[in-house]
Amino acid sequence: MVEDSRPSWENPMQFVLACVSYAVGLGNVWRFPYLCQMHGGGGFLIPYLIMLVVEGLPLFYLELAIGQHMRQGSIGAWSAINPYMGGVGIASVVVSIFLTIYYNVINAWAFWYLFHSFQGTLPWAECPLSSNLTTYVPECEKSSSTDYFWYRETLNISSSIEDHGGIQMGQALCLVLSWMVVYLCVLRGTEATGKLSDLADPKAWIDAATQILFSLGLGCGSLIAFASYNHHNNNFEKQAIVVSLINSATSIFASLVTFSIYGFKATFNYESCLDRTQLLLINTFDLTEDSIKPDNLDDWISHLNASFPDKFATISSQIEGCDLESELDTAVEGTGLAFIVYSEAIKNMGLSQLWSVLYFSMLLMLGIGSMLGNVAAIITPLRDSAFLTRHFRKETLIGMMCLFCCLVGLSFTTRSGNYWFTIFNDYAATFSLLFIVLIEIITICYVYGLKKFEKDIELMIGHRPHWYWKITWSVVSPVLIIGLFIFYTADYIMGGTPTYQAWDSNLGKTVTKEYPPYAQAVIGLLLVTSMICVPLVALITFIKKKKEQAKESKIITTAT
Amino acid sequence: MLARVLLALSLVPALALALCQPDGQDAYKVRLSIKTALGANAYEWNESEQFLFRATLAFAMRKYTGQETFNVSSVIVCDETPRVSFWFVVTNPNDTATLIPKNAVEEAIRLSRNRINSAFLLSDKTLQFLGIPPTLAPPSQPSLPVWLIVFGVVMGIVTTGILALIISGFIQRKKKDIEDEDEEEKQEGIMENGISCETLEGKEGVNNGAYSHDEDRLTQL
Numbered sequence: 001m002v003e004d005s006r007p008s009w010e011n012p013m014q015f016v017l018a019c020v021s022y023a024v025g026l027g028n029v030w031r032f033p034y035l036c037q038m039h040g041g042g043g044f045l046i047p048y049l050i051m052l053v054v055e056g057l058p059l060f061y062l063e064l065a066i067g068q069h070m071r072q073g074s075i076g077a078w079s080a081i082n083p084y085m086g087g088v089g090i091a092s093v094v095v096s097i098f099l100t101i102y103y104n105v106i107n108a109w110a111f112w113y114l115f116h117s118f119q120g121t122l123p124w125a126e127c128p129l130s131s132n133l134t135t136y137v138p139e140c141e142k143s144s145s146t147d148y149f150w151y152r153e154t155l156n157i158s159s160s161i162e163d164h165g166g167i168q169m170g171q172a173l174c175l176v177l178s179w180m181v182v183y184l185c186v187l188r189g190t191e192a193t194g195k196l197s198d199l200a201d202p203k204a205w206i207d208a209a210t211q212i213l214f215s216l217g218l219g220c221g222s223l224i225a226f227a228s229y230n231h232h233n234n235n236f237e238k239q240a241i242v243v244s245l246i247n248s249a250t251s252i253f254a255s256l257v258t259f260s261i262y263g264f265k266a267t268f269n270y271e272s273c274l275d276r277t278q279l280l281l282i283n284t285f286d287l288t289e290d291s292i293k294p295d296n297l298d299d300w301i302s303h304l305n306a307s308f309p310d311k312f313a314t315i316s317s318q319i320e321g322c323d324l325e326s327e328l329d330t331a332v333e334g335t336g337l338a339f340i341v342y343s344e345a346i347k348n349m350g351l352s353q354l355w356s357v358l359y360f361s362m363l364l365m366l367g368i369g370s371m372l373g374n375v376a377a378i379i380t381p382l383r384d385s386a387f388l389t390r391h392f393r394k395e396t397l398i399g400m401m402c403l404f405c406c407l408v409g410l411s412f413t414t415r416s417g418n419y420w421f422t423i424f425n426d427y428a429a430t431f432s433l434l435f436i437v438l439i440e441i442i443t444i445c446y447v448y449g450l451k452k453f454e455k456d457i458e459l460m461i462g463h464r465p466h467w468y469w470k471i472t473w474s475v476v477s478p479v480l481i482i483g484l485f486i487f488y489t490a491d492y493i494m495g496g497t498p499t500y501q502a503w504d505s506n507l508g509k510t511v512t513k514e515y516p517p518y519a520q521a522v523i524g525l526l527l528v529t530s531m532i533c534v535p536l537v538a539l540i541t542f543i544k545k546k547k548e549q550a551k552e553s554k555i556i557t558t559a560t
Numbered sequence: 561m562l563a564r565v566l567l568a569l570s571l572v573p574a575l576a577l578a579l580c581q582p583d584g585q586d587a588y589k590v591r592l593s594i595k596t597a598l599g600a601n602a603y604e605w606n607e608s609e610q611f612l613f614r615a616t617l618a619f620a621m622r623k624y625t626g627q628e629t630f631n632v633s634s635v636i637v638c639d640e641t642p643r644v645s646f647w648f649v650v651t652n653p654n655d656t657a658t659l660i661p662k663n664a665v666e667e668a669i670r671l672s673r674n675r676i677n678s679a680f681l682l683s684d685k686t687l688q689f690l691g692i693p694p695t696l697a698p699p700s701q702p703s704l705p706v707w708l709i710v711f712g713v714v715m716g717i718v719t720t721g722i723l724a725l726i727i728s729g730f731i732q733r734k735k736k737d738i739e740d741e742d743e744e745e746k747q748e749g750i751m752e753n754g755i756s757c758e759t760l761e762g763k764e765g766v767n768n769g770a771y772s773h774d775e776d777r778l779t780q781l
Contacts, residue, residue, distance in 0.1 A: 111714075115707035135693060173711060180718045187725045286641035289595040395726055 022373035033258035047208035056212035058472035067227025073380030074221030087537030092221035096377035098428035108174035117356035124149035142508025165415020225380035266327035273322035580638035597686035624668035629653035
């Protein structure tokens with residue numbers, strides 16, 4: 001039974017809030033500040049804002065227009081635009097499935113940290129004691145208490161991706177809870193938003209362009225899904241601009257906060273390093289306590305090395321060069337930032353439990369909001385399908401989807417789970433989304449026809465789109481995206497074997513390792529599975545049409 | 561006689577020095593970080609402070625062994641450095657040529673560690689006996705991890721919510737089905753021969769289709 005009347009948002013504000021909730025997500029807190037830092041701080045804002053105006057806004061507008069006009073999820077919408085292009089919708093759904101599977105793991109981590117905030121002293125504030133109660137655990141001493149809590153107590157991470165380990169019960173429980181919360185929220189209504197942002201190319205403009213693309217959540221089908229519940233005459237033009245601006249403003253605000261924490265952590269680590277080196281020297285050579293100061297540390301080292309070479313040789317392996325620049329350069333990104341750096345900052349604040357609870361609740365809200373968007377991108381097209389709606393009730397369909405994703409997601413709770421998570425985070429939705437967005441824009445402009453699209457928009461909001469939108473849709477954005485594509489591919493090919501950061505428990509820091517062949521195969525699979533839908537569906541439709549034509553011509557020939 | 565006494569007396573410190581050797585089998589190295597601990601209120605390390613240290617250690621030995629024969633002279637110190645670190649040994653009060661074994665000294669120090677630290681306004685970290693690790697206060701471990709409790713609460717709320725939504729959806733659907741059925745039933749009412757009794761009570765009567773062939777009287781051409 002297909003629904004005769006499509007459910008809709010109660011008011012336009014609900015739609016806007018859903019889009020904002022989808023677009024503003026963990027990517028704003030993690031990814032954007034890291035990119036800013038990598039590309040020289042404030043200077044990154046210039047390419048970012050330019051790309052927002054020239055690429056992000058037009059594409060956002062485009063997706064909302066499609067959804068609102070076609071009033072269907074991504075698969076139905078694209079099939080309606082052009083039967084050969086139905087694959088775009090399917091590709092979007094595939095990408096959304098990958099996204100949904102790994103993204104909820106972040107919420108599981110947020111839950112874990114949130115639950116651990118209800119303690120007298122935060123567990124990541126102190127190193128635990130070793131078994132004989134005489135020293136701290138060496139892994140914790142070498143790194144830091146927040147690093148230790150993240151890598152050992154939360155993830156129990158193995159030393160490489162090959163080392164699988166078992167499923168971590170705490171993580172698994174939190175993941176199940178996250179999925180139940182998502183299920184609960186999706187059952188309630190049509191809202192959901194999510195956000196992802198992923199990049200690959202180190203060049204600032206490339207990063208800015210891609211950041212905008214993914215930061216706004218384009219290409220996943222979520223925006224089409226949301227807009228499909230709009231009234232036909234909803235003024236999505238204004239809403240597109242509002243949501244994009246809110247999203248960017250949030251990114252910028254979050255980076256301000258993040259930079260202060262970076263600075264704090266770098267300074268703290270640098271000063272601790274200096275203290276450790278100083279202590280080591282005065283203890284080994286029995287010098288007076290305040291003889292070595294940070295400014296004369298290097299002089300002392302060279303002096304002692306020259307005067308007592310044998311004794312110095314015994315401790316030379318323990319001398320770590322302390323450098324503030326290198327501390328500042330080790331920008332932790334992705335999951336590391338949100339959990340390690342912020343928990344580091346929180347533990348040093350007064351009333352740290354309160355801030356901790358507030359912060360992780362905020363992370364959870366962002367994350368769950370993003371999850372709902374991703375789930376909507378999958379559920380909406382599924383429920384548009386008459387076959388599925390006839391045989392399965394809404395609750396069952398959503399439940400089955402959640403269960404499937406949860407079970408697959410459990411693989412991310414194993415000891416090497418975080419490494420697989422990084423693979424998904426870096427590859428599941430980067431290249432593929434670029435491809436999908438490119439196909440979307442070319443389909444609308446050149447296959448469906450820009451004039452026809454203009455007329456549709458005029459019917460909906462009462463006026464034709466400004467020439468600015470038309471130029472960006474037909475020329476600027478496609479050129480930009482093709483450029484991004486080329487750079488991305490070239491970088492991937494020339495970059496050699498892709499590497500990852502593995503945690504070394506003996507050293508207490510991350511080391512670079514290469515991906516084994518089967519991991520690279522998974523990367524390839526992720527990229528290919530979604531993109532191949534487009535040509536595949538086009539081919540299948542072509543073959544079907546040929547068969548129909550052949551049948552018709554047969555009937556005509558037999559009738560005459 | 562006097563010469564012998566003098567010789568013996570001069571030998572004692574030499575003997576004492578011979579007993580106290582850095583890296584000796586029964587010797588311990590002590591390291592004090594006074595400036596780190598007290599900052600501006602740091603005191604100068606001098607002979608009197610050294611005397612206090614030896615006295616405190618003698619006290620620790622007395623407390624541990626229960627023998628009140630230990631004295632300041634039983635504790636011998638050597639190899640002092642500007643760091644404020646030195647080595648010390650404890651001689652047996654009954655036989656000054658032998659040393660108290662390392663284990664006994666360690667136990668004695670562990671027993672009175674707090675008192676020794678307080679005498680110098682220092683802590684385990686700033687008054688270090690190398691080789692005797694401080695016993696760090698273990699963090700309080702509740703019987704059931706707190707996070708599991710919070711997890712249980714949230715899980716319970718979410719499960720209740722899901723069940724409530726599913727059941728309410730189910731009930732609504734059942735209600736809808738029953739309402740639909742009710743409407744049908746109302747229409748049926750009491751039937752006889754397919755004609756509702758209520759309509760028969762009306763004055764208009766019912767057109768019996770079996771007898772009305774008006775439309776068929778005239779055949780179609």
